[in-house]
Amino acid sequence: MSKHANPNWWQEAIIYQVYPRSYLDTNGDGVGDLAGITDRLDYIAKLGVDIVWISPFFKSPMKDFGYDVSDYCDVDPLFGNLADFDKLIAKAHSLGVKIMIDQVMSHCSEDHPWFKESRSSRDNPKADWFVWADPLPDGNPPNNWLSVFGGSSWQWDSRRKQYYMHNFLVSQPDLNFHNPEVQQAMLDSLRFWLERGVDGVRMDACNFHFHDRQLRSNPPALVRDTATVTDVNPYGMQAHIHDKSQPENVAFLQRLRVLLDEFGAVAIGEVGADDALAVMAEYTAGGDKLHMAYSFNLLNEICTARHIRKQVEDFKARVKDGWASWSVGNHDVPRVTTRWGKNHNPAAFGKLVLAMQLSLKGTPCLYQGDELAFTEAEVPYELIQDPYGITFWPEFKGRDGCRTPIAWTNGENGGFTAGKPWLPVAEEHKAVAASLQEGDADSPLNFARRMIAWRRTMPQLTRGDIVFYEAPEPVLAFRRELPGERSVIAIFNLGKEAVNFTLPAAKGAQKLEQPGLPGEVVDGEVRLPAYGAWFGYAA
Incomplete structure (x- = not known):
């Protein structure tokens, strides 16, 4: 049964993404934690947002910083424990804020017990839980599929003498969603968190769940995709018609929706696809799959009125009853004040983009620090943590520049940690720290609070x-x-x-x-x- 009087409350909501590693560190180890998020929930509630999307905090070897899960039903000690999560949920709900977790279902960590068992032999109970394939006669991978993070999406495994598929890092093997047991295991893991009081789920890489059973190679792209990946990445040179966005995914998302409806929870899907709007339309139409979805089409380098208009109008034309979420920043792309604003008057540009985002038809998704108009941080090569950036350096510097810790004060380490931060706190962020903006009525932070509050009084802008x-x-x-x-x-x-x-x-x-x-x-x-x-x- 739904917990909400208005079943479409999420259409009027505002989502705020927290990247937990970089929000607030309470134990001095240099990495943000769940207790840090709990400590700052009053700040988030005062901002006026409705939903807090928390990037993965599950057990993980952290090779992709939590997006490589080794236990879907526990908290990594780096972030705390289940009791810390329960405290976070309780405080959020007491403030009228809902919590959305980040579910990485298409792949897991090579350290997950499921994969360890699967790779041990070809006839164990989980042998078919991942995507395995024999080599071609010449020893090459079974097809030409590429990894988003560079190179082939196939990795040879000497135990099974087969290749396994990985759409992302080699250490992130893809789960085989054609196996019903895998689907059920994923739904069961989500139920674990829903029963703890979670209000929603952000579906990472939600169109990557299924692959073509015949393992057919992808053809060359007629139009190169530069929205999902940088133009130095050969991934954009293929038309990805066989390695993702398969029709079987629709039925799985319908099963997911049944579970969510049982708890009155909502889902937002991340769609990285050659024709992202078509996939967004397919996955949100009919009211029986995802509640909403977002693409990388406003997360790219193009900042023109024509481009923004086209994304909104095309979505509207292609889906009549679906719902979009418009995001201009997140943990995967350079900050919008740099990417679109070119660092020219970031405070003024940040206000303008926020106002525009809050005025489009759809659910806005804000990224931590955007309310402060932070610019992209420069992280020197020797301090880069992101494996994606290390692979494609220097033409593509990776995602660390948008992931640096929040500067809460202009003091040491920006008030983020008493230890050594996992990424450096940007000096330019300390100069416009949250504590400094609090006392400035004209600051981006106080503008964001006013704009969000004003939007609530304008039903035209929400519905x-x-x-x-x-x-x-x-x-x-x-x-x-x-x-x-x-x-x-x-x-x-x-x-x-x-x-x-x-x-x-x-x-x-x-x-x-x-x-x-x-x-x-x-x-x-x-x-x-x-x-x-x-x-x-x-x-």
Whole structure:
């Protein structure tokens, strides 16, 4: 039975992602922990978000920093224990905040007992729990599939004298979802956390669960995918029609939804695909699979009004009853103030992008530090931790720059730890630390709080339809329509130069008092300074 009076509460919610290694360290070992998240839940609640998505904290050898799970039903000692998690849940719920965990189902760690048993022989009880294949006659892998993290997605195993599949690191073998026992084991592990009070699940790499049984090679890509991977990665040179996004996944997601509905919990899926919008549409349509999904299409290097508009309009056109989550930052990509804003006035640009993200139709997903308008940190090669970055250095520096610890103060280690932080705390982050922003009414942090609170008073922005206006680059303009409410016009200048243009729809519109972005409309002429915005009721 649902715990929520409004069954679609998640459509009006805001998600806030916490990367636990980098949030707050309470025991001085240099790595953030569950107790640190609990300690900062008041800060999160004051921000005004509804759901906290916590990246993996399960037992792991940490070769991919928790995304290589060795025990799905326990907390890694690095982060604490189950009692610490229960305290986190209890405090979050007392503050009216829901907790979403990160489930990595497509693969696990080579240290997981399941894989250790599977690789021991070809006839053990878990022999078919992973994707094994014989070599070609010349000893090569069975096909041309590539790993997202570089090289072949097949690794030779001397025990079974076979190759096993890994879509990511060699140490992350892929589970065989064609085996019903694997599906059930994954659902059982999720039930373990739902019974502890978890309110939702973020499905990591949710279109990677199944592979083509015939192991057919992928053809070359007609259009290279540069949204999911960097252009120095050959992974984008294939059309990934056989190694992921298989039709069998739909039935599994339906089984997942039945379990979630039993607890009134929600799911958001991460979709990395050649045609991500099509997969998002397929996985969220019908109300019987994922509640919502997000892609990498707003997590790439392209920052144009035309691009943003196309993503939203294409999703709307391709799925009538599904739901999107729009994310412009997370633990896998450079911070948006650097990636899109090029470090030009990050405070102003961060405010503008947050306001835009909160105004699109869909559930916003914010990344820790974006409310502080943090820029991408520079991590020197000798301190890089991310195996993805080590492989493709220097053209691609990996994901450490967005994963550096939060600067809570401008003191030593930014108040993150009393020890040596696992990644250095950026000096530029300490200069705009959370404690400094608290006392500045015009800071990105206080703007974020006001903007989130204001959004709650505007049902058009949480439930309304979206219709775009023609506007010159770099301006994004649209209206949000909700039956029984006045339509709201929203206009954003994504550029670093002032823009003046005429928008007939804005003539006679009544300005809305929003949380503080500069801009005005005079008789239909829109006047926006750099990173300015304007909201108004349509005439």
